[in-house]
Amino acid sequence: METLPLEPWTGESATEVIRASLQAGRDVVSANKGPVAHALDDLRSLAVRHGVSYRFESAVADGLPVFNLIEHTLPAAGITEISGLFNSTSNVVLDALAEGVSLSDAIAQAVSEGIAETDPSFDLDGLDAAVKLSALCAAVWGRRLPLENVEVEPVDESVRARAVAARESGGRLVSMGTISLVDGAPANARVRLADIKPENMFYPLRGASLGLCIKSELLCPVSVMSHRPTVKDTAYGLLSDILSMARGSYPTRGTRLAYDAG
Template identity: 30%
Template sequence: MEWGIALVGFGNVAQGLARIITRKKDDLIRRYGFVPVVNAIVTGSKGTIWDPSGLDLEAVLRSLDERGDFSAVSASSASLDRILDDPRIGVVVDTTPTNLVTGEPGLSLIRRAIRSGKHVISSSKGPVSVALPELMALAASHGVAYRFEGALLSGTPSINLAMEAMAGCDVVKVQGIVNGTTNYILSRMEEGLNYSDALTEAQELGYAETDPSGDVDGWDAAVKAQIIATVIMGEPIALSQVKREGISKVSLEDVRSALSRGKRIKLVAQVERKDGVLEASVAPLELPLDHPLAGVMGATNAITYGTDNLRDVTIVGPGAGREETGQAILADLLAIVRERGLNLGRRTA
């Protein structure tokens, strides 16, 4: 079965998805009976390309690599309204940059797409943070899905793990290293760098932005704690309800002192229900070296779910990367295929 896809935003995440689809298209057909066809790519800086019969993704990626734009691609242009009105488009993938205060531009796009009867997959944290209950209700009222696996741990399965693979479990506590930038900085401080030098190195490697406050002040992790509370613990909370402390005050001496006592400092997002009250926080914590999160080093993410049926379950994996986050989009896409009862064929190994 063919299902048309519109990619809104074509940065690292969408390019990663395009590369996976290009490389694994035959496998997706064989294993899932599903033919992903990208009909449109919408960008703010490079324009829009559209082909009702499906874009040649290899040509798109080659043109982007060689020319920095879509000029070598044989395709038409189209407005976003025309794309959303096209019945061949079944799903809209939003990978636009996000504003954590307003949720834009993804929030308006997601609303428009859902009202047009399209399933939506997004890697943007802003819309989830600002308007998740509204968007879930809107999607339900229009009979479509809204999924956002990549918003929590990028490519490492976390939301789907808790909500689907651990269905039937009560999650009573969640602890996570959910920001790879701060984990990299703390790891390098453990190796002897002071905070300032470790931050500069993270910026040079592309882990941290020129303005790193979103990471080092704990904002990114706080949004993810909010997502954990709302989605996994089932209690919608505002970002302002997450107690937040970053790592900018952690010194090299603090790191060394913790190690001397058999502990390791990690920036931990924690959500826990105590006596019926949900508490969410982000703070640098000293974890015993035998804690499942203590050994997670570098620009890596991890999350530990404390449950009733399975006790503690921990997953560790990449928190960034083109194809890594593209995989989260693909996983959501295949989940929608399964949920909607499309013809999957027989899945083989």
């Protein structure tokens, strides 16, 4: 089980630790999105070669079934777009800014609620969500998405007026990530501030809540959301990976997701 801190630009040292474990013939369960974003193909090949499993349900959106959802419940759907609220700190801070609170007070409030880390710059500058988009891209489409190809719009003091205006017009300014597949390649990868109205499916997601919407060729848009998860829910994602291994999840023929050799 691997839960090292994330180094967003390289995915190290987690990737090295996972690589060594797989080479030693050990199954790996990881909550880390870095290795998925940067080295999924390598790690998957290693797992196959050594007859072990590498699973990472908690890598995006804590215990919310994301990778398992796509792998097990959306066969052959032809996924074309994934969008969602991937970073709760950004959205908690934006909601506070919309109430007229200063950025530093908004951050302090998010920290005191246990949602933001003491230094939330990695969340607020959009990089956390960008790594998640990259991990989804690798896992869902088997394509590398370099972080520098993700357009990011940070949450800072300058967006307060937009947050207030959105609230006053009955909406809500949120940080939303989007990625599509166009002609077989990742496209339109961005983390942007969007003014959403109550009719938008993401509108009710407050506090630490996260959610994503999957568009596909065969099925209508499907969304999946977790409501106010905590660190316990990240732990559930790890548990669910261990249980999937224990009950011998089937090999994902025809899909590009978490691979169990067994």
